[in-house]
Amino acid sequence: MAALVARAQSGDDAAFEDLVAATHVETYTLARRLTGDDDDARDVVQEAYLRAYRSIGRFRGEARFSTWMYRITANCASTHVGRRRRHRHDELVEDLVVVDTDPGLDPSAQADASDLRTRLAAALDELPPKLRAVVVLRDVYDLPHEAIAAELGISESAAKVRLHRARRKLKDRLFPARAGAEAEGATRGSL
Known part of the structure; x- marks a missing residue:
């Protein structure tokens, strides 16, 4: 991953796309857990990768790239949720309940x-x-x-x-x- 980061820092957009592909699942999962909403999570992930792209040159490599993305994602989620709370409105909720079906459980x-x-x-x-x-x-x-x-x-x-x-x-x-x-x-x- 360090080689991809170095290439992305030198302006290689394909390398940054590879970094996104390598970390997207974990980044989205974190955003979803922090926001509690799929749409908000997608917005947070988009903002997090945009911030990462803009500041990849300042990434010093003191932590792993995925750890750096966690911090950016957590900050974006905090900002997004705070903004969402200021502009809260009633949401439509589906009456759908998903139940795991494990034959071993009654x-x-x-x-x-x-x-x-x-x-x-x-x-x-x-x-x-x-x-x-x-x-x-x-x-x-x-x-x-x-x-x-x-x-x-x-x-x-x-x-x-x-x-x-x-x-x-x-x-x-x-x-x-x-x-x-x-x-x-x-x-x-x-x-």
């Missing part, structure tokens, strides 16, 4: 798993972009805290705090009865 377990996936996706979509980015990079991409901090341009301690807050919000959203019981127990314990 229908009740399939329904429970499908329901949990749907609720988790909704809970992720409701997280503020800064919290969603951290939880996706840690729990989906399994990046260590220091890499997350570098990707998002924040301190490692800020990454840990955001991750804790994001997981707490997800837990409260997914398991409200448990969150209520924990809060009640904490109140009783302080009396």
Whole structure:
């Protein structure tokens, strides 16, 4: 990949196209997870590659090209989601539910798993972009805290705090009865 980057930096557009082809799936997947929407993800990916193309000459090679693209994509997604929230409107939602069909699972377990996936996706979509980015990079991409901090341009301690807050919000959203019981127990314990 380093050879492709060097060629792209020297103005070889075909080499940049090869870099896009090599990283597009991962870049789109990250954008989709950060935005929660296919159309928004496509817009973010397009903007991310445009920014990368314009600044390929400044890429120093201190990290892998794919890592550099992750950071650009995360920044573009954050900007895009913030802009989208300022201009939010009601969306048309299809009444379509996709259920995995694994013959090894009984229908009740399939329904429970499908329901949990749907609720988790909704809970992720409701997280503020800064919290969603951290939880996706840690729990989906399994990046260590220091890499997350570098990707998002924040301190490692800020990454840990955001991750804790994001997981707490997800837990409260997914398991409200448990969150209520924990809060009640904490109140009783302080009396």
